[in-house]
Structures are given as structure tokens and as C-alpha cells.
Amino acid sequence: MCGRFTLYSTEQELINEYAIENSFTFEQSxxxxxSQRVLAVINNGKENRAxxxxxxxxxxxxxxxxIAYKMINARGETLAEKPSFKRAFQSxxxxxxxxxxxxxxRTEDGKKKPYFIHLKNKKLFAFAGLWEKWNDPTTEEDIFTCTIVTTSPNEMMANLHDRMPxxxxxxxxxxxxxxxxxDTDYLQQLIKPLPSEHMTAYEISTAVNKPTHNGSELIEPI
Known part of the structure; x- marks a missing residue:
């Protein structure tokens, strides 16, 4: 699964990497x-927008x-079948x-040790996601939400968890x-784990367990 992540690149790096055409704001984290707001990139049929x-x-x-609390992740293998994700998977x-x-x-004594995972070259990368628009019946407000797609783990990630983004x-x-x-059959072919040789992981402090902790010290190895 994927339940916590980072984004500490610059705005220009994001623009260059994802060919973003519109102006946007975000906070490094x-x-x-x-439940927090995350930066996402979509294509409107003409250009990439963030x-x-x-x-x-x-x-x-x-x-x-x-229901959003149960929908932070979506299993890639069943996107075309699940009513919650079927339409978003298509378009x-x-x-x-x-x-x-x-x-x-999870360790043998039942505790959990946190690890930080990133590309070996330390470059930006991207989760595959789905998005939807929901109209709140109590306020008539349109709320735009997303989920991160998960897949089976590669060899490295299998040592940590049975799923990976x-x-x-x-x-x-x-x-x-x-x-x-x-063509969901074609899209399904893209749902596979990134090879282990592109990634690295190391143990970090349990300070990351609290979402209120937010600083570069969280990604320091121990």
C-alpha cells in the first residue's frame, strides 16, 4: 500500500519533469x-495541468x-471491475x-519499523492515480479527490510489504x-512493479509515525 509520502522538489523541477502548462501552488512536505491535499497532474486532452x-x-x-478514508489506495488488478474505480480508470x-x-x-515482535524508499538517482518519480469529482449534498460544493494505485511488490519491496504503489x-x-x-486491457499492462534496481530503501526514525512531524530529519537514515 501507500499511506505516507514526500514531495520536496521545486516548482521548476515539477514543470520540467511533467511538462505542466498552468500556474499552480503547492507546499513542500x-x-x-x-485526507490532506496532494499535488496531482492531469491531462485535459490538450495539455498537462497541475x-x-x-x-x-x-x-x-x-x-x-x-468513504474517502477507505479509498486512499486502489488495487491495480481490479480497477476495471470495482464500481468505485471503474469510471475513473477509463478516463x-x-x-x-x-x-x-x-x-x-513488521518485525517478529509485532512492532513496525519505518523505511524511506526513493529512486537511486534521487530524481522525482510519480505514482499512478485516479481522480473523481464529488458533489457534497450538504454544501453543493464540488470536491476533487484522488487515490493511489497499488500493485504487487518487486523483490526489494517484498521485504517490507506485500503491496507497493x-x-x-x-x-x-x-x-x-x-x-x-x-482501452483498459492496454492500461492494465502498465500496472506492474517498477524493477528493484531503480530503487533503494533504508530504515528511519519512528518520528514519521506522527503526521504532525514534518521536516527533512524524517528521511535521515538511522
């Missing part, structure tokens, strides 16, 4: 948590927004830029974003 979405997808048919896909993410490894290779990002591509 070393501890992005569910904006903030609430992390925790709310399907259009949901009666209230509490409302996004990518969520990140500098690295966290995972917790779908990390899209650069060559696949344009197709994932393209709303005109609705």
Missing part, C-alpha cells in the same frame, strides 16, 4: 498523509465523504509526483494521463 486533490477518493455515487487518471515514500516493516516509468506516463486512451 516530508510527511504527506491521507492542481491539488484531496487524498482519499470519493466516488460520484457516495452519500457522504467518510480520469492522474499522476502524483513524489520525492519518496514510506513503508512500515504503482510507480510509472517515464515512457508510460503520457499514456496513463491521456484521457482518450480508454
Amino acid at each position: 516530508f510527511n504527506i498523509a491521507p 492542481g491539488q486533490l484531496h487524498w482519499g477518493l470519493i466516488p460520484p455515487w457516495a452519500k457522504d465523504k467518510k 480520469r487518471r492522474c499522476i502524483i509526483p513524489t520525492s519518496g515514500f514510506y513503508e512500515w516493516k 504503482l510507480l510509472l516509468e517515464n515512457k508510460h506516463q503520457d499514456d496513463w494521463l491521456n484521457p482518450d486512451i480508454r
